[in-house]
Amino acid sequence: MMRLFDRLPVPVRLLWLSLELAIVLFAIFMGTKTTILYQGF
Amino acid sequence: MLNFSIGSLFFAVLLFITPIVLRIGKKYRTGLFLIINIAVFLLCLKSLPALLIGALWILVPYFMALLLQRAAEETAGVLPRILRNSFYLLMVAVFAYLMHYEWIPLFKILPYSNAVKLLGLSYFLFREIDFTMQYGYLKEVKVRITLVDYLNYILNFYTVMAGPILRYEEFVTDFYDETKPEMSGDMILHDFHRILFGYLKVYVISAILSVWAGYWFQRLSTGAGFFSLLAEFILFAFFNSFYIYFNFSGYCDVVAGGAHLSGMTLRENFDQPYFAVSLVEFWNRHHITLSEWIRDYIYSPVIKVLISGAFRKKIFAGQCVALFITFLIAGIWHGTNFNYVVYGLLQGLGIVISTLRTSHMKKKLGKKGFKEFQAKKWVRILENCATWAYISASFSFVGYDVCGVILRGFDV
Amino acid sequence: MDTKVKLEQVFREVFDDDEIELSDEMTADDVDAWDSLTHIQLIVAVEEAFKCKFSTVEVMKLKNVGEFIKLIDRKTGNA
Numbered sequence: 001m002m003r004l005f006d007r008l009p010v011p012v013r014l015l016w017l018s019l020e021l022a023i024v025l026f027a028i029f030m031g032t033k034t035t036i037l038y039q040g041f
Numbered sequence: 042m043l044n045f046s047i048g049s050l051f052f053a054v055l056l057f058i059t060p061i062v063l064r065i066g067k068k069y070r071t072g073l074f075l076i077i078n079i080a081v082f083l084l085c086l087k088s089l090p091a092l093l094i095g096a097l098w099i100l101v102p103y104f105m106a107l108l109l110q111r112a113a114e115e116t117a118g119v120l121p122r123i124l125r126n127s128f129y130l131l132m133v134a135v136f137a138y139l140m141h142y143e144w145i146p147l148f149k150i151l152p153y154s155n156a157v158k159l160l161g162l163s164y165f166l167f168r169e170i171d172f173t174m175q176y177g178y179l180k181e182v183k184v185r186i187t188l189v190d191y192l193n194y195i196l197n198f199y200t201v202m203a204g205p206i207l208r209y210e211e212f213v214t215d216f217y218d219e220t221k222p223e224m225s226g227d228m229i230l231h232d233f234h235r236i237l238f239g240y241l242k243v244y245v246i247s248a249i250l251s252v253w254a255g256y257w258f259q260r261l262s263t264g265a266g267f268f269s270l271l272a273e274f275i276l277f278a279f280f281n282s283f284y285i286y287f288n289f290s291g292y293c294d295v296v297a298g299g300a301h302l303s304g305m306t307l308r309e310n311f312d313q314p315y316f317a318v319s320l321v322e323f324w325n326r327h328h329i330t331l332s333e334w335i336r337d338y339i340y341s342p343v344i345k346v347l348i349s350g351a352f353r354k355k356i357f358a359g360q361c362v363a364l365f366i367t368f369l370i371a372g373i374w375h376g377t378n379f380n381y382v383v384y385g386l387l388q389g390l391g392i393v394i395s396t397l398r399t400s401h402m403k404k405k406l407g408k409k410g411f412k413e414f415q416a417k418k419w420v421r422i423l424e425n426c427a428t429w430a431y432i433s434a435s436f437s438f439v440g441y442d443v444c445g446v447i448l449r450g451f452d453v
Numbered sequence: 454m455d456t457k458v459k460l461e462q463v464f465r466e467v468f469d470d471d472e473i474e475l476s477d478e479m480t481a482d483d484v485d486a487w488d489s490l491t492h493i494q495l496i497v498a499v500e501e502a503f504k505c506k507f508s509t510v511e512v513m514k515l516k517n518v519g520e521f522i523k524l525i526d527r528k529t530g531n532a
Contacts, residue, residue: 005234006227013230020237027244028048178510336489337513344490345512349497360490 043084045160046202047295048244055081055198056236056295060302064224070304071216075189078196088156094139095159102132102169103191106176113177129170136166144379161201163374167334168195172209174338184210185217199300203292205310206330215306224304235298242291247284254280254441262446270450274437281441282433286315289328318415318424320388320395323432331371340367361396365389380438387435456503456522456529463498467491477519503529 005013043051059077063070086092105128112121137145139162141153159165172179172191179186194212207215222228257277264270290311297307314327324332344363352359372385403411414420437443461475468486481487487495496512499505499521505528515521 002231002235002238006231010226010230013234017230017233017237020234020241024237024240024244027241027248175510178514338509340489341493341512342509344493345497348494349500356490356494 045081045085047240047292051084056299056302059299060304063303071189071193074193074303075196078193078198078201081198081201082160082196085160087158088154090154091157091159094157098135098139098159098162098165099169099192099195102173103188106173109173110176110180128173132166132170136163140377142373142377144382161203164201164204164206165195167204167206167331168209170338171206171334175209179210182210185213190216199296199303199305200307202296203289204328204330205293205297205307206334207308211308221304224302229302232298232302235294235301239291239294239296239298242287242294247287247291250280250284250287254284258441262449277441278433278437281439282315282429282436285436285439286311286327315429316425317428318421319399319428320392320431323428335367335371339370340364343367357400361393364392364396368392375439378442380442380444383444384435384438387438391431391435456525459502460499460518460522460525463495463502467494467498475518477517477522479518480516499525505529 005016008016043049045051055077059074062073062077066073082095083092086095109121109125109128112124138148138151138153139158141148141155141158172194176186190213191209193216194207194209197207197212200207254277257273257280261270261273261277264273293307293310297309300307308330310329312326312329314323317323317326340363343366344359347359347363348356352362366389368389368391369385372388373381375381375384399411402414405411406414415424457475461473464473464475465471468484468491470486473484481492492515493512496507496515500507503525505525507524507528511524515524
């Protein structure tokens with residue numbers, strides 16, 4: 001995934017990033033609850 | 042006080058502000074980074090007493106390292122060694138007390154409040170032990186040692202939550218490395234992608250897996266009938282193991298990407314662990330920095346004591362005992378309740394069985410024959426599946442009260 | 454006896470392989486069986502053969518044969 005991303009042309013990379021950002025923000029604002037493992041140890 | 046996790050707004054703000062601050066104020070980046078780290082540390086404290094405990098927990102090892110070194114240089118005989126060993130024993134005892142292990146009866150009597158627990162307590166311990174143990178070596182090879190660098194190393198807010206566990210030498214060398222290439226647009230995009238992909242792993246993929254694992258755990262704890270329970274357990278363990286991988290490796294991607302934007306390189310913590318063909322290989326590819334820390338500071342000293350003492354003529358048995366002890370400790374460390382003791386026992390047992398099998402196979406097929414046998418495709422696939430199944434089964438004790446379910450099962 | 458020759462004997466014994474020949478740049482990657490267990494076995498055998506003691510960090514930092522020889526010489530006052 002990481003390697004494929006680095007080889008794409010810049011506009012495609014930017015589009016990819018905005019898509020990722022949208023999904024992540026959507027998930028967080030939808031209130032997905034997941035704790036970070038190992039935290040607090 | 043403040044909730045500090047990669048999902049918090051606080052962390053997200055830091056993720057973007059820190060690189061800008063450190064790069065603009067390049068001349069003062071050591072000091073600026075320290076300000077940010079101390080601010081995060083203070084904001085995460087749960088109470089005033091925690092401030093005192095935290096300050097002691099962080100500062101004492103630094104000055105102890107100096108003191109122990111001086112003692113070793115100036116006094117001959119066993120005294121420095123006794124001092125040293127009692128210091129580490131004290132560290133571990135205080136650590137166990139602060140962690141408040143539920144299955145240690147003594148802690149039920151002693152006064153305790155959750156408010157003294159520090160964020161990233163055990164990761165502090167790992168780093169402090171690394172620093173104090175290596176202090177003499179660090180001075181010898183002339184690695185830069187100052188209180189400010191030490192504090193940045195210990196409090197580094199990128200790694201304070203859950204690693205990766207850097208070594209002091211590694212951190213300082215990297216922090217002051219001037220041969221690094223200038224940040225290019227490509228690199229920024231790469232880091233952004235790494236951060237966002239990490240968030241995606243944690244808040245989308247692992248969140249979904251966690252819901253599914255929770256669902257099957259619920260069915261497991263209320264179900265009946267051997268075969269349906271077994272099926273429910275397998276499904277639960279399956280989703281849970283992938284949940285752990287995506288959650289933890291996603292977190293590592295976020296902090297590694299963030300730190301890289303600020304000009305720091307964190308060591309990789311994961312290398313496709315579920316393709317491992319043995320338990321040993323799995324631990325070399327999962328939470329790598331912890332495995333290496335444990336190898337250096339638990340396994341090596343333990344096995345050295347064993348094979349130069351009681352197991353002098355029985356090296357293989359010594360190896361098994363050392364592996365068992367190591368993995369038991371590693372398992373217990375993961376959490377405070379009894380499930381983690383079972384998890385540690387399972388890991389220890391698994392590693393001993395796999396070592397016995399390897400040695401048996403080597404005797405039967407010869408070293409070369411065994412290598413050829415292992416290189417076969419079907420063998421690799423089978424061993425991969427077996428490793429993965431065993432890991433999943435033992436991981437089911439992480440985060441879920443599987444012991445409780447089993448005990449309830451016996452009551453009925 | 455030369456440290457290197459004596460160390461070579463220790464290596465041959467630990468790895469159970471009479472063909473091992475030491476060179477200064479030799480690392481764990483060059484010897485198949487040199488893993489974290491045999492590394493400690495080596496250390497223990499060397500401690501016995503040369504009558505010296507290594508600390509946890511010294512054990513950890515030993516990466517190649519050249520460093521090994523230097524460390525032994527320093528410990529035994531041969532340097």
